[in-house]
Amino acid sequence: MLERFLHQVKVELPPGNETAAGARARLADKFPRAALRRMTHLGLLLGSALEAIPLGPEDAVVYASTFAETRSLEDFLLSFPAASPLLFQSSIHPSGVQQVLIGRQQPVARLWPLAGRARLVEQALLTVLLEPASRVVLAGGEETGTWLLAHDLASARSFAFAVVVTRSPAGATGRVAFARGAQDESACPTLENFTQALTGRHGLQWSGAGGSWTLDWL
Amino acid sequence: MHAPADQLPVGLAACDCLTPFGDAPATAAALLAGRSALALMPVLGRDGGDLVPLALFGAMDETIPPRGLPALHRLAAGIPPAAWGTARCPVVVTSSNFGVGSVYAFTRDHDARHLAHGAPFASVELLRREFGWGGHVQVFSHACVTAHLGLAHAARLLHAGLADRVLVFSFDFVSAFVAGGFHSLKILNGSMPAPYAVRPTGSIGLGEGAAFAVLTRLNGPPKPRFRLAAHALHNEMFHFTGNQPDGAGFAVCAAAIAAATGGRRVWLKGHGTGTLEGGRLEAEALARQFPGAPLTGWKGGLGHTLGSCGLVELAVALAALAAPGGKIPGTVGSTGPTCTDTVALAAFDAAGFDGAILTSNAFGGAHAAMLLTHA
Numbered sequence: 252m253l254e255r256f257l258h259q260v261k262v263e264l265p266p267g268n269e270t271a272a273g274a275r276a277r278l279a280d281k282f283p284r285a286a287l288r289r290m291t292h293l294g295l296l297l298g299s300a301l302e303a304i305p306l307g308p309e310d311a312v313v314y315a316s317t318f319a320e321t322r323s324l325e326d327f328l329l330s331f332p333a334a335s336p337l338l339f340q341s342s343i344h345p346s347g348v349q350q351v352l353i354g355r356q357q358p359v360a361r362l363w364p365l366a367g368r369a370r371l372v373e374q375a376l377l378t379v380l381l382e383p384a385s386r387v388v389l390a391g392g393e394e395t396g397t398w399l400l401a402h403d404l405a406s407a408r409s410f411a412f413a414v415v416v417t418r419s420p421a422g423a424t425g426r427v428a429f430a431r432g433a434q435d436e437s438a439c440p441t442l443e444n445f446t447q448a449l450t451g452r453h454g455l456q457w458s459g460a461g462g463s464w465t466l467d468w469l
Numbered sequence: 470m471h472a473p474a475d476q477l478p479v480g481l482a483a484c485d486c487l488t489p490f491g492d493a494p495a496t497a498a499a500l501l502a503g504r505s506a507l508a509l510m511p512v513l514g515r516d517g518g519d520l521v522p523l524a525l526f527g528a529m530d531e532t533i534p535p536r537g538l539p540a541l542h543r544l545a546a547g548i549p550p551a552a553w554g555t556a557r558c559p560v561v562v563t564s565s566n567f568g569v570g571s572v573y574a575f576t577r578d579h580d581a582r583h584l585a586h587g588a589p590f591a592s593v594e595l596l597r598r599e600f601g602w603g604g605h606v607q608v609f610s611h612a613c614v615t616a617h618l619g620l621a622h623a624a625r626l627l628h629a630g631l632a633d634r635v636l637v638f639s640f641d642f643v644s645a646f647v648a649g650g651f652h653s654l655k656i657l658n659g660s661m662p663a664p665y666a667v668r669p670t671g672s673i674g675l676g677e678g679a680a681f682a683v684l685t686r687l688n689g690p691p692k693p694r695f696r697l698a699a700h701a702l703h704n705e706m707f708h709f710t711g712n713q714p715d716g717a718g719f720a721v722c723a724a725a726i727a728a729a730t731g732g733r734r735v736w737l738k739g740h741g742t743g744t745l746e747g748g749r750l751e752a753e754a755l756a757r758q759f760p761g762a763p764l765t766g767w768k769g770g771l772g773h774t775l776g777s778c779g780l781v782e783l784a785v786a787l788a789a790l791a792a793p794g795g796k797i798p799g800t801v802g803s804t805g806p807t808c809t810d811t812v813a814l815a816a817f818d819a820a821g822f823d824g825a826i827l828t829s830n831a832f833g834g835a836h837a838a839m840l841l842t843h844a
Contacts, residue, residue: 253629307470308470308471308472308703308721309470309471309472311472317588317589317590318588319610324569324572327646327650328572328573328576328646329576331513331516331573331576331645331649332513332516332517332518332649334649334650334652334653335653336650336653336654336655339649339650339651339653339654340654340709340710340832341709342650343565343612343650343832344565344589344610344611344612345610345611345833346709346832349706349709349832349833352704352706352833353706353707353708353709353833355706356706356707357706358703358704358705358706358707358718358721358834359704359706360471360472360702360703360704361472361702361703361704362611362702362704362833362835363609363611363618363622364609364610364611365607365608365609365610366567366589366590366608366609366610367589367590367593367606367607367608368588368590369590369604370604370605374607374608377607377631378607378622381622381625381626381629381631383475384472399572402581402584402587404572404584404587404588404591431631434556436604459556459605460556460559460605460631461556461557461631462556
């Protein structure tokens with residue numbers, strides 16, 4: 252069985268109608284003013300979730316987002332034919348977490364940005380379990396779209412989370428485990444389901460990737 | 470304290486690519502002949518704009534179904550059969566742009582059919598259906614180091630005993646979205662790329678490419694001829710599109726992969742897009758870490774194939790090594806002077822080397838390097 256322990260779970264689940272401008276006002280004291288102006292909604296939420304989470308150059312970050320930089324993508328597309336260089340940069344996955352780490356001038360050894368949907372949570376956790384770094388930060392989130400949302404190409408909800416994952420149970424609040432052997436597959440939690448489980452400390456169980464998965468709380 | 474390279478050697482059971490030159494052997498032959506697939510074309514396709522160097526499979530303008538699909542079918546026909554997409558034979562798809570060209574097309578003609586494969590997951594779902602893969606398809610997207618991540622993750626899956634074989638599949642097609650974006654950064658301009666050349670203005674070209682690799686454990690079967698022996702990754706997080714001015718990010722990655730070479734005499738295939746600062750920092754860091762090792766770069770011939778470049782150029786390297794004579798293509802598109810004297814402008818003989826380092830870089834100061842050796 253592969254298992255890791257969760258420490259420092261932090262979730263941002265703003266009201267459904269929060270805009271990027273609203274998040275910018277709400278979270279203003281967490282970011283340098285110059286950086287704040289340019290950050291996207293997802294970048295702001297991730298920055299808040301990653302606040303006070305220490306990272307070093309030997310650490311790894313696993314970053315999961317299905318739709319990623321939705322608003323930058325929407326706005327960049329609408330900037331044509333005079334394409335905006337700033338929106339181009341911020342529309343490229345994994346800009347959301349890069350905005351935060353560049354703002355902190357925080358190098359990391361490995362950054363694993365995932366971009367799937369149906370089994371995204373499982374794949375992100377598998378990536379965490381295979382990461383040899385002693386400390387891995389699992390982060391993820393989405394930002395609400397506008398015209399892309401009408402076509403199911405954006406999230407209906409903005410949220411973000413960050414969790415420090417290590418091999419040490421000391422002081423841990425939760426645990427993720429993968430036991431090999433299960434052949435049948437069940438539905439994998441969505442990224443939003445996973446975020447809600449982190450918020451409410453709900454357990455999760457499912458099967459996939461040739462084994463069974465457990466998220467539980469200590 | 471920086472992280473060491475992953476040293477999890479795996480066999481390369483199969484590997485091929487598709488570029489505007491053709492498959493990997495045809496691409497290697499074209500580069501050996503000093504040919505470039507780049508031509509000056511309007512940056513926004515049918516929407517016009519400045520002429521910039523692009524290497525495309527056909528007209529840039531998106532179609533329904535996506536215009537890249539025939540090329541991907543042609544490439545996928547060479548993938549050895551297996552229960553791809555099952556837990557024991559997972560697929561790792563890597564791309565930077567996926568189907569974003571279809572979303573751009575929607576904003577121009579408002580045909581909602583484009584959107585069926587616009588998002589990364591939808592683009593990959595289309596491939597899954599077309600190629601008959603199961604549900605175990607992991608998707609990485611880390612701009613231009615993406616393919617390295619897919620290969621490194623596959624090695625981890627194999628060494629953890631979680632897979633028997635892994636298919637890494639990578640692709641990127643040029644759309645007005647990405648061409649317009651790089652043009653807005655002024656680095657995609659009217660000049661042809663000249664990687665590692667000392668000249669007044671830098672420039673890149675964009676290319677289209679797709680590639681796959683089937684990775685296995687070293688004991689096969691079949692017994693692989695080549696192996697990927699190590700992967701190094703590092704993320705500077707200094708600036709979105711710039712690097713630390715002292716080249717520290719390049720140095721960290723180069724040092725990590727050098728520590729894994731075990732004294733092998735290696736040649737180097739760099740990222741070498743044609744940017745001035747990035748090219749100089751990369752060449753200098755590699756020259757310091759691998760004194761005298763020849764450095765070549767192929768994006769002057771292929772263009773920068775974005776998220777697929779790491780795997781496309783791996784396939785070209787393998788084809789060059791496997792071809793009679795074993796000649797490695799030189800840095801197509803460049804003439805002297807170059808930013809270090811280690812830059813190989815002409816083709817060189819692979820004999821006498823017992824490994825190669827292949828590198829890629831990406832936005833955010835992301836660095837990736839892998840060690841290719843004979844099995």
